Amino acid sequence: MTTRAAAAGAALRTSMPGILLVAPLVVFLLAFYVIPFAGMLRESFGAWTGDPEAVQAADWTLYQYQKLFDSARTLRALWRTIEISLIAVALTFLLSYPVALLLLRLGPGLRSALLTITFISLAASLIVRNYGWLVVLADQGPVNNLMVWLGLFERPQRLVYNKWATIVGLVHYCMPFMILPIYGALSRIPRSQWESARILGAGDWTTLRTVVLPLSMPGIFGGTTLCFAICASAFVTPLMLGSPATSMISQVAAEQLLIQLNFPFGSAVIFTLTALMFTLVFAYALIVRKVLRINV
Amino acid sequence: MARLDLQDLCFSVGALEILRHVDLSVEDGKCLALLGPSGCGKSTTLRCIAGFVRPTGGSISFDGQSVLGLPPHRRNVGLVFQDYALFPHMNVAENIAYGLRRRGVPAAERGARVAEALALVRLDDFGDRMPGQLSGGQQQRVALARALVIRPSLLLLDEPLGALDRRLRDQMQVELKRIQREAGITTIIVTHDQEEALSLSDRVAVMSEGRITETGRPGALYRRPGSREVMEFLGVSNLLAGRVEHAAAGQIRVRVGPSLALRAAGAAAAGSAVHLGIRPESFAMVAAPSSGEGGANTFLGQVTESVYKGSHVELYVQGPDGLRIIVQQRGEALAGAAPEIGQQVALTIDPEAIVVFE
16 A cells, blocks of 8 residues: 555656646745735835825836835834844744754653644634733733732833833744744754764763754754744734834834825835845855855 | 773663673773674663663773763763764864864864874875765764774774675775774774674674673684574574484584484584584585595585675585585685586585584
């Protein structure tokens, strides 16, 4: 049975060109990503100034981008988005790596239990989870009560509607997407790699730092990139846990697209964010390749 | 450099006994091969010595000092893994320098010692290469240099030639012997390959089912093994069951069938049941078959299969009383005329070449 299935698989591999296997995905991406995105890109070079009465000056103009880089509020939101995302990714990584290491050491039963717990949080809707954080971090919430009881503060502190509450929400959301790729990479490191570092004189920490960490880099790269993309495009979490003063770039874009109905400017914001993220991820991959000499 | 002593080493997982009272010593600078089939406990013994496995009983000492309390990174042991386990993200020089860095050797000395180690394994110009760019044999030599550069008390080799192809194996066998001799380091080789064990070591310890069944010099162990199991494990052999007919000083006559009795060097009480072990290459083919049982230890047989192996020919011979015997003859001894299938041959065997097992 298994051999027949394997033979069928081999036959499929040889008879079916690779392009056919990705065709559904290509069609989907073309229809729902590339074409709309191209339309948005075109729109962002439009001259609409927000005044329906104004005459269009030209078909193609950099007016929206000029406006974007002249707007201190938009630039601050862009910078804040990068800052919040980097902090959230760093915290997610620090919390997730030990969990991935633990997964590696557990027996099969405990491992699937821990993985289930990790992923079960994704089953609840984002709004429900953020609402949970609002309750936990509320003025009379458990975190505040604990801090007052421990004598850290005399009275409850305002913990929500700021940058750090947003970061907490993002870290919570991102952890499964960080743990899984790192665990995958760790489980592919042969036992002899750990052992040869040990026998050559490295203690646990040194083994982790000089061998395990570099060799799990493909997983770290995958996890951090994925989480960075999730954080940088976050909309609901900063809306619920942050304040207008700590709004992220998606909120600025949404306001233009949904409330102001200024599609060219909203598109310019979205495209700037996308271009910035591609640049950052590309630079990240380049650094990992050149400095650590690991292919990711 | 150190002397290694294992005393009464035991290891069990639950009710499963993996090592049962292993006693083993290796003299300073000598090379011992731990030989046995997979699952016999030889790898576990190696992992106990390296410190990856904590034995449930017994002691391990280097130069009389117990190392049981030391973690692997404090034992100062060099280990070459079966898959070499070179760090793929470091070049050859960095791989070799890894153990020196961990020992805080200053950069200048580090460079000199890495160069020295590369010279020892004859890879002088390979320092800048990445492990992925090296062949299997080169990778193994880098692993060996990496293990030796820290000047370990003990060198452990796990199936050192297992992953190499035939030609490279023969080449590395010679290289390994030279390097071990030049470094003068106490070495333990774990292997399931009898040829590897016999050719590389000063002494061989045969293991089976968690015990050391026999220890000896390679030649002695091959020619006069102490048990049938060891004889069978150390290469092809013929085992004939029989009963001692006549016992005299230093020689016995054993009846192996109604029409065949063989004289063998050894001692056994008349009337006792014994097994005779004969190596295939110990038989000689006699040109003119003498009639009947005539000559001493000579008998007639019919060739049922003939396998050409280059340097020698392997013959499957149907002897008297239905005995099936494997015979090896060197190519030149046959003078180009290998017996054909169905042909009658006369075989003779020197009584001294027969090993008697009670």
